[in-house]
Amino acid sequence: MSTLSTPVAASRRTTLARISDLRAWLFLILLVVFFEIWAEVTYHSSFVLNPYNLQSISVFATAPLLLALGQTLVIISSGIDLSVGFTMGLAAVIAAHVSNLSMDALGLGEIPAMVLAIAAGIVVSLVPGLVNGWLIAHLRVPPFIGTLGMYGVTRGAAYLIAVGATVPIHNSAYTWVGNGKIGELPFIVLLTAIVVLATHYLLSQTRFGQHTYAIGANRDAAIRAGIDWRRHTIKLYLLSAICAGLAGTLYTGRFLAGAAQAGEPLLLDSIAAVVIGGASLFGGSGTVFGTIAGALVIAVIQYGLVFIDVEPFWQFVAVGVVIIISVLVDQSQRRLAGERQDG
Amino acid sequence: MAETGRARPLLDVRSISKSFAAVQALNGVSMQLEAGEVVALAGDNGAGKSTLIKIIAGVYRADGGEIVYNGENVTFETPHAARDHGIETIYQDLALADNLSIGANIFLGREPVRLAFGFLPVLDRGKMAEAAKATMARLDFEVDRVNAPVSRFSGGQRQAVAIGRAIYWEARVLIMDEPMAALGVPEQRRVIALIKNLRAQGKAIIFISHNLSDIFSVSDRIVVLRRGVLAGERRTSETDPDEIVRLMVGG
Structure with a gap:
């Protein structure tokens, strides 16, 4: 038994790991406290107890969070999906066109047109998802390159289909999906919460989730255990694309128009949310819980800086700094854990 | 080598041959393995040890010869087929998913599922x-x-986790590739004790090793390969390291 590591070191390591898992939430709390103090001092009002602020932040966080959920799955499997931003734009434009066409050309009512539009947007997003998965799983293209290629393809396709402009919709049922509320709860927040729960379940409670972690940590081990990593990889990129497609169709409802550039700034936000949430870009780690915190950190920074009247461009600086800090914390934590493992 | 009048072996490898392009990796190699026996596979680099275990494990197909397992003539098309028959290989890199628990590794690819709330399938942690x-x-x-x-x-x-996975799934033959490599001395002792324990449980074990002291401390028999042919086979109790080295290098 002399070779077993001492229980003391072990428990300390676990505590450290637990703190690191909660890192993004601690960060979020610090940010909220900061804006709260600022609001109290400057405006003599509360930042966080203001329902309007809370609602705005949560609505604001939906699109990056949806993209980040798909990205979480892909990153855990040691991949990355750079195409989500324009897959979202493509879905937004397609959904807008389908809504308009099914009302004008097919004479459908608003609700069936809305349903058709959202379905079409999501179905279209399956194409880049399938191509990504196929390139990576079967042609062994590195995920960064394969999805970068699809970034270009979806970008071009979205602008071509939008004919270089935004595509306005005139469908109040669809508009309600993007802006309506159930009581005080915005519908898109509710919908995003459902997707969050589903993804959490998938990742933490199912064999599918378990295999995703295994593939990310040691693909050969997964293959030797009989896991079909090719099929699994295709499914992961499909799920990522579906998340992006859903985000795109919701965008069209929220802003009353589909736009090719709908998700352009959200690609980096989605990756940042996953990384701030504690996932490693080398794969094998990450949780939905962490990604939620990561997405909220970004949303609070972006909304909060506008709230305290800082030049909006500082948002990019702030988010960039947070990404770097969280990766540094992660690395030092790993190094610490590594040292103890050897000792 | 069936001089001890034992029953039919669990695994009987009969004059296996295998070539890769122009290279004859194995040429008519035979060996037997009984339940509750540890056989060390020794030989210099390129002697054909890895090729032989990979053929037994279903990674490669032999060009000639046959494998009789448990009295049945078998051909394993894939490692899975071999594993389904109870022949499990523990590779040098162990093939573990480092981020998962012991249990998750034991069940990797065959995770048990239960129903939560009577309808929702969840992992049975x-x-x-x-x-x-x-x-x-x-x-x-x-x-x-x-x-x-x-x-x-x-x-x-x-x-131990990698071996545990094999025995949980009722492996009868364990093939271990350099199980003591990359371990500190106390850990090597633990693994040697582990192999003896497995033997006592009736498992049949083939292990590859370069280290003669490991071979002599745990094996019952030693099969020596040299350049793809059987150079000799000895009961461990009836030989010594010098003889094994001579067989390995062909002195």
Whole structure:
């Protein structure tokens, strides 16, 4: 038994790991406290107890969070999906066109047109998802390159289909999906919460989730255990694309128009949310819980800086700094854990 | 070598040949393995040890010869087919998912599922943790942290996890590729004790090793290959390291 590591070191390591898992939430709390103090001092009002602020932040966080959920799955499997931003734009434009066409050309009512539009947007997003998965799983293209290629393809396709402009919709049922509320709860927040729960379940409670972690940590081990990593990889990129497609169709409802550039700034936000949430870009780690915190950190920074009247461009600086800090914390934590493992 | 009048061997490899392009990796190699026996496979680099175990494990197909397993003539098309028959290979890199627990590694690819709330299928972590504890106890490796990822464990413990996975699934033949490599001395002793324990449980074990002291400390028989042919086979109790080295280098 002399070779077993001492229980003391072990428990300390676990505590450290637990703190690191909660890192993004601690960060979020610090940010909220900061804006709260600022609001109290400057405006003599509360930042966080203001329902309007809370609602705005949560609505604001939906699109990056949806993209980040798909990205979480892909990153855990040691991949990355750079195409989500324009897959979202493509879905937004397609959904807008389908809504308009099914009302004008097919004479459908608003609700069936809305349903058709959202379905079409999501179905279209399956194409880049399938191509990504196929390139990576079967042609062994590195995920960064394969999805970068699809970034270009979806970008071009979205602008071509939008004919270089935004595509306005005139469908109040669809508009309600993007802006309506159930009581005080915005519908898109509710919908995003459902997707969050589903993804959490998938990742933490199912064999599918378990295999995703295994593939990310040691693909050969997964293959030797009989896991079909090719099929699994295709499914992961499909799920990522579906998340992006859903985000795109919701965008069209929220802003009353589909736009090719709908998700352009959200690609980096989605990756940042996953990384701030504690996932490693080398794969094998990450949780939905962490990604939620990561997405909220970004949303609070972006909304909060506008709230305290800082030049909006500082948002990019702030988010960039947070990404770097969280990766540094992660690395030092790993190094610490590594040292103890050897000792 | 059936001089001891034993019953039919569990695994009977009969004049196996295999070539890769112009290279004859194995030429008419035969060996037998009984339940509860540890056979060391020795030989210099390129002697054909790896090729032989990969053929037994279903990674390669032999060009000639046959494998009789449990009285049946078998051809394993894939490693899975071999595993389904109870022949499990423990590779040098152990093939563990470092971020998962012992239980999750034991069940990797065959995770047990239960119904939550009567309808929602969820991973049965309780069953995985229990199996992890029971299996590690069977190997005399106590672990208190069944839910920790295996990256937190030492080399010997990880070796035990890889072996534990094999025995949980009722493997009858364990093929181990350099099981003592990359381990510290105390850990090597643990693994040697582990192999003896497995032998006592009736498992048949083939292991590859370069280290003669490992070979002599744990094996019952030594099969020596040289340049793809059987250079000799000795009972460990009736030979010494010098003779094995002579067989290996052809002196």
